[in-house]
Amino acid sequence: MGAAVPNAVLAQSTARDTLPIVRTVRIEGNTAFSDTEIKRAIATRASGCKSAFLTPFCLLRIGAFVRTERLDARELRTDVARIRVYYFRRGYRLAQVDTSLVREKDFVDVTFLVDEGPPVILRSLEIRGLEEIADARAIASRIELQEGQPFSEVKLTASRERIERELGNRGYAEAAVLVEALIPSSDTLSAHVILEAVPGPRSRIGDVEISGVSEVDPEDVRRLLTFRSGDLYREDEIVRSQRNLYSMELFDYVDITREPRGPDSTIAVAVHVGEAKMRGMQFGFGLSTTECLQVEAGWTHRNFFGGTRRFELTGVLSNIATAQLARQFPCSQAGVPLSEDELVRGPFNKVTWRLRADFRQPWFLGTENWLHLGLFSERQSLPGIYARVSYGGDVRVTREIARGTALAGTYRAGRDSLEEGSADFLFCANFGVCRPEDIESLSEPRWLSWVGVSFARGRTDAVLDPTSGYRLTLEAEHASRFTGSEWAYYRAQGEFSWYQRLGGRAVLALRLRGGLVRPIGAGIEGVALGVRSEPVTHPLKRQYVGGAYTVRGYGQNLLGPKVLLVPDSTDLPICLPSEVTENNTWVCDPAEAGLSSGQVVPRPVGGENAVVANLEVRVPLGSERWSGVAFVDFGQVWTAKGELEAPEELAWSPGIGIRYRSPVGPLRLDVGYNTGGSERLPVVSQLRKGGRLTIVQLGDEDDNPATLDYDPFGGSGLRGFVNRLQLHFSIGHAF
Numbered sequence: 001m002g003a004a005v006p007n008a009v010l011a012q013s014t015a016r017d018t019l020p021i022v023r024t025v026r027i028e029g030n031t032a033f034s035d036t037e038i039k040r041a042i043a044t045r046a047s048g049c050k051s052a053f054l055t056p057f058c059l060l061r062i063g064a065f066v067r068t069e070r071l072d073a074r075e076l077r078t079d080v081a082r083i084r085v086y087y088f089r090r091g092y093r094l095a096q097v098d099t100s101l102v103r104e105k106d107f108v109d110v111t112f113l114v115d116e117g118p119p120v121i122l123r124s125l126e127i128r129g130l131e132e133i134a135d136a137r138a139i140a141s142r143i144e145l146q147e148g149q150p151f152s153e154v155k156l157t158a159s160r161e162r163i164e165r166e167l168g169n170r171g172y173a174e175a176a177v178l179v180e181a182l183i184p185s186s187d188t189l190s191a192h193v194i195l196e197a198v199p200g201p202r203s204r205i206g207d208v209e210i211s212g213v214s215e216v217d218p219e220d221v222r223r224l225l226t227f228r229s230g231d232l233y234r235e236d237e238i239v240r241s242q243r244n245l246y247s248m249e250l251f252d253y254v255d256i257t258r259e260p261r262g263p264d265s266t267i268a269v270a271v272h273v274g275e276a277k278m279r280g281m282q283f284g285f286g287l288s289t290t291e292c293l294q295v296e297a298g299w300t301h302r303n304f305f306g307g308t309r310r311f312e313l314t315g316v317l318s319n320i321a322t323a324q325l326a327r328q329f330p331c332s333q334a335g336v337p338l339s340e341d342e343l344v345r346g347p348f349n350k351v352t353w354r355l356r357a358d359f360r361q362p363w364f365l366g367t368e369n370w371l372h373l374g375l376f377s378e379r380q381s382l383p384g385i386y387a388r389v390s391y392g393g394d395v396r397v398t399r400e401i402a403r404g405t406a407l408a409g410t411y412r413a414g415r416d417s418l419e420e421g422s423a424d425f426l427f428c429a430n431f432g433v434c435r436p437e438d439i440e441s442l443s444e445p446r447w448l449s450w451v452g453v454s455f456a457r458g459r460t461d462a463v464l465d466p467t468s469g470y471r472l473t474l475e476a477e478h479a480s481r482f483t484g485s486e487w488a489y490y491r492a493q494g495e496f497s498w499y500q501r502l503g504g505r506a507v508l509a510l511r512l513r514g515g516l517v518r519p520i521g522a523g524i525e526g527v528a529l530g531v532r533s534e535p536v537t538h539p540l541k542r543q544y545v546g547g548a549y550t551v552r553g554y555g556q557n558l559l560g561p562k563v564l565l566v567p568d569s570t571d572l573p574i575c576l577p578s579e580v581t582e583n584n585t586w587v588c589d590p591a592e593a594g595l596s597s598g599q600v601v602p603r604p605v606g607g608e609n610a611v612v613a614n615l616e617v618r619v620p621l622g623s624e625r626w627s628g629v630a631f632v633d634f635g636q637v638w639t640a641k642g643e644l645e646a647p648e649e650l651a652w653s654p655g656i657g658i659r660y661r662s663p664v665g666p667l668r669l670d671v672g673y674n675t676g677g678s679e680r681l682p683v684v685s686q687l688r689k690g691g692r693l694t695i696v697q698l699g700d701e702d703d704n705p706a707t708l709d710y711d712p713f714g715g716s717g718l719r720g721f722v723n724r725l726q727l728h729f730s731i732g733h734a735f
Contacts, residue, residue, distance in 0.1 A: 019070040020108040022046050029114035034504055036620055041086045042079040044110055045069045071108050091119040091150030119150035123190045129197030139166045151191035163197055168235035171202035173267055203233045206266030212273040216250055220308045223363060233267055250302050252276045278303045288730040290548060290556050292331035293320035310360040323349045330729060333556040336384050347387035347422035354378040372396040382557060384603040386539040387422035390414045405457045412450055413484055418443035423539050424695035426605045429563040429682055431534040434584030436694050438529045446486040448538060450479035460499060464665045467507045470498045480520055487538045488520035497735050509616040511735040516609045517541050542606035543637050548728035550612045551635040552672030553653025555726060557604040560637025564600040564710055566685035571599045577687050585703045586696040590683045597711050607637040614735060629657040651676055665732045674724040678711035
């Protein structure tokens, strides 16, 4: 049996389909507020694609993917009023708004014509009632309303609420601010405001009642609160406690309310929670230019044996499909080119993985301390640098020493090995270790165990997409026989990021990062190499720069020291394979052999020192989800023996990008421009000996390395310009 559709509904739907389609919506005459700000206040929208990801289908005019907006005359009249109210509440009380409609067949272009008129200026602002407050001047300086600016009712409300909040954070739980605003009839373009604060008596926290728990102990909830009975009442601590409870992922709902003040000036607080599922599984996948396809899964118990202890198992597979898509879009910086020998590309084009089991104990030897225990097994690779397998465990104790500030101590012990053939270039080019037996000795499983300390401070307004504040991290690390390690080194690194609004929704972001690593002694215990070499540093601990998160005009890790690999030794026809010295130097001059830049592949080898600086301007692109970025990156990597003597030695890279704000964080597409020139670099190749590819360094009879002028850009003009562009796609901001 079918249900009849009322004729009135059909008639209304048919009538709406005859309305013109809104092609464009423009705002003209506005200077005080941007088009984007005004468009957010109105209902009339331009037709367009339902999502930028569906643009190809929209260009083909496939209706299912197109959002069609039709002109509604009543909404248009209401939008005129909405814009006038928008201006009125922000000080432009004489603003006038009109519309212009240009009809073309079934389409219409809508223009809102704004005459802003002169604003009402705030001539005087007086704040009373704070005379007994110790830092009254600081409170007054933080309000948005300022003399000499347009008199905005929006800022007036925000200023009143700000004073009440500031007083609430000083124990005045029932503080109120009375507002007196005057616009004289004799001068309608001037305003005078008095904000009268009534703090009331100071209050302290009284009884704290916990409700809504079943599996979680009420005392565990109480310990997560940042206030206790007897503390001075502070509104921020109520909010902070609510965030603490949500951050544990134990609760789907948290509500903290205060009761009316009692006769003894105490305030009872009620904490009501709704428990989440204590056990859960998570699945996810991703795509990036550096790791190709990635999938992950995890299982979590959020109240393991009670006490809000947390236990989780996680597994991640990365580099999926790199064997087929290495150095091709969208995996343009994953693996090594498919044209290289299978023995060379094998370690870097395989799937990488990480398995972890983690246990977290809050309130370890104190309410501000957290204990973390972990077991891990992983296979990791940096394309063209190394591929490693490691397993072991770690322990970390973290102490919150102030709000948003933490100090952590870590010990990590792992059995670490390098896959055959993956780090030959690095050992040979950096440390002069080219003999196969020596490289094999360095690559076999050895203990890499270190102790570290870190300091982190965060003062940003958001975790994933900050618009104001700063972040600071400092790290120091040491490994030697005293930590149970066969590798010996010390390492330090620091990073500072700063974010500031520029007006509207534009954001200026800055980042400065630096690090160093130094081997201790020979860098490794219990290994006797057949040749004298430089002190050795584990490849994992060296400094690398270049790629989506550092200097974006360069490929992954390709800024700084490099070697040139000749994948096919037949490209050196005049060089005899038999002319190899005891130290695995192939007596061969690449220039005399006619070797060109197109016949070699750059391989990064890292350094002992690194510095990176980034500047970004992030601006909205018509909606809250889309934004554009213009950036300039600076950086360099150099060895312990080298020096960075002048700013000109820093590589720099300008570029642009777009961001899409997704539920998992900003999706990022960046294009960086490489401003570098040709470089003179050492050359290595491979010779097959006994069925195995052996790394050899090109040089002379005395083992002095040979070099080649390397120019990857192919000259000037359009081709050279395109060759200098580097594309990056990933999730999350660069910093």
